[in-house]
Amino acid sequence: MRHVTELFDITIIGAGPAGLYSAFYSGLREMKTKIIEAHPYLGGKMNVYQDKIVWDIGGVAPKPARLIMEDLIQQAQVFHPTVVKNQQIMTITKEDDQFILQAKSGEKHYTKTILLATGYGIVTPKKLILKAGKPIEAKNVYYHVKAMQDWQRKRLVISGGSDSALEWALFLQELGAQVTLVYRKSQSELKAHEATITKLIKNQIECYFETEIEDISMDAEGDFVKIVHLVNRKTNEKHNVEVEGLVVSHGFESKNPLLQQGVLGIELMDEYYVAATSKGEANVPGIFVAGDLAQYQGKVHLLAGVFQDAINAVNAAKKYVSPKAHERGYVSSHNQLFEEKNKKIKKDYQIE
Ligand SMILES: Cc1cc2nc3c(=O)[nH]c(=O)nc-3n(C[C@H](O)[C@H](O)[C@H](O)COP(=O)(O)OP(=O)(O)OC[C@H]3O[C@@H](n4cnc5c(N)ncnc54)[C@H](O)[C@@H]3O)c2cc1C
Incomplete structure (x- = not known):
């Protein structure tokens, strides 16, 4: 049976840095976006080192992780995705061309594509x-x-x-x-x-x-x-x-029961990572991956790496949903989506 109500173009599982930035970018690509997080809070692993000073993101002055996390959360909401907290996704099935995600609570979510951004799973201190x-x-x-x-x-x-x-x-x-x-x-x-x-x-x-x-x-x-x-x-x-x-x-314990079940035949590497192309595609059409969960030659398992992954995975998902779409997002400041927002930012920075 096809589910037509609240069918999303892309559903992102995991609201760590990779999921949050993917939510921003899929909004930029004008995709109807949902992001689902198991914890009642967003930000992923950055929550466990909030006061650590992060030095190694290009163009970001050294600052506590908490502030970078807050910026990522704000950025994720620019295009108003549907944000679902406190729901751990347990299973993924496919009917016709729709994926069905089922949370531990029993709630179901319907989507054309999935972006897996579950990092090392649900991480809690030992x-x-x-x-x-x-x-x-x-x-x-x-x-x-x-x-x-x-x-x-x-x-x-x-x-x-x-x-x-x-x-x-x-x-x-x-x-x-x-x-x-x-x-x-x-x-x-x-x-x-x-x-x-x-x-x-x-x-x-x-x-x-x-x-x-x-x-x-x-x-x-x-x-x-x-x-x-x-x-x-x-x-x-x-x-x-x-x-x-x-x-x-x-140290930390991490659980990722979603992928340990061999869901939909998604290919894993080293029994844990999702084997991805450098464009963020998993081996199952319609499933994409970004962030620490992804593995491919040259993958950087750090914050700097999640942003490139997110862009590639969202662009690939966009092409999957709309094959005629452009390869990349339009990030020019002339993009209409930014026009109104730019007016305020220019005023704040006193740019004519
Ligand atoms: C102590 C520590 C210090 C670090 N310091 C730095 C640093 O200084 N610089 C740097 O670049 N990197 C650092 N890192 C690494 C960086 O934090 C990670 O690369 C980054 O968090 C990866 O983001 P992610 O979104 O892929 O995964 P995560 O941050 O792990 O986010 C994954 C999210 O998915 C959720 N999730 C998992 N499974 C499910 C499910 N089934 N349903 C719903 N939600 C789910 C999790 O709850 C989590 O919120 C550090 C990491 C740690 C642990």
């Missing part, structure tokens, strides 16, 4: 799990660190040995916190860049290596962690550290 087997949650247990918080003179334990654990340790020390780093392996097994390790030592951050968090003691109300109990796995030596905060940086 939680600290102790003896009781339940993930530890408390008002002062942090799985992301926010610069805006007042860390001055706070006594903190940071658990982890990766670049982000060490960067958080250095960053929080700079903000005035008293930091102890705990890592279950030896110093030589730290998984961080050597410059970061050198700085950790130079800054005399207290470190316990080959040590794990064995237990925690909570306050009387059960809201805050008061003491972190450490144990050295080699010597069994124990230390108790009184804390005002516990930062856990044990």
Whole structure:
């Protein structure tokens, strides 16, 4: 049965940087666009490093990731796509020439083309799990660190040995916190860049290596962690550290059940990435891919890479829907779509 109501030209799955920029570009290509995100918020993985200063996007001055993410969200909305949050797409089927996407909630979405922009899937920080087997949650247990918080003179334990654990340790020390780093392996097994390790030592951050968090003691109300109990796995030596905060940086878990099911015969590479042409086409006609999920020779799995992917994938989707359409979008400032908006921008920048 054909579904003609609310049939979209393109439905983008995933509202990280690749999906957001694709939504802007498909609007520019005058495609009826829907973008669907599993989380209740947009921005993808950038949400986990909001306070990191991003240096490596051409033409963008170094600034916190949060600000770049906010700009991407704003840009995605220029052409008013339909934005659906809090819906994880679980299956894709095809009837005649329409794709049907079904969310976990049961809701269905109908579309002529699909742009997969699911990155490494739904990414969540790995939680600290102790003896009781339940993930530890408390008002002062942090799985992301926010610069805006007042860390001055706070006594903190940071658990982890990766670049982000060490960067958080250095960053929080700079903000005035008293930091102890705990890592279950030896110093030589730290998984961080050597410059970061050198700085950790130079800054005399207290470190316990080959040590794990064995237990925690909570306050009387059960809201805050008061003491972190450490144990050295080699010597069994124990230390108790009184804390005002516990930062856990044990990496991320990512789930992408949508693609693990071998949906519609989409070809994967290394069991995970979608094999794409450099124009963002998957092996299934009508399905396109952009961002971290895509793999092709020379693919850049960074923010700079997602923008080129998005343009190519949307242009290919446009040609699929309207074979006579131009190869590329009309990005000239003379494009009528920008005419009204340009008037205001020119006024703001005092351009005649
Ligand atoms: C800690 C960290 C620091 C980084 N620092 C930099 C840096 O300094 N510079 C740089 O260039 N890059 C950096 N990166 C990489 C950069 O963030 C990624 O390249 C970029 O986020 C990829 O964008 P994406 O849209 O392809 O994927 P993602 O950002 O992963 O977005 C994918 C989105 O799809 C959603 N999704 C997944 N599955 C479904 C589904 N079934 N249904 C609905 N929605 C779904 C997810 O919830 C997510 O919002 C960093 C990455 C990390 C983790």
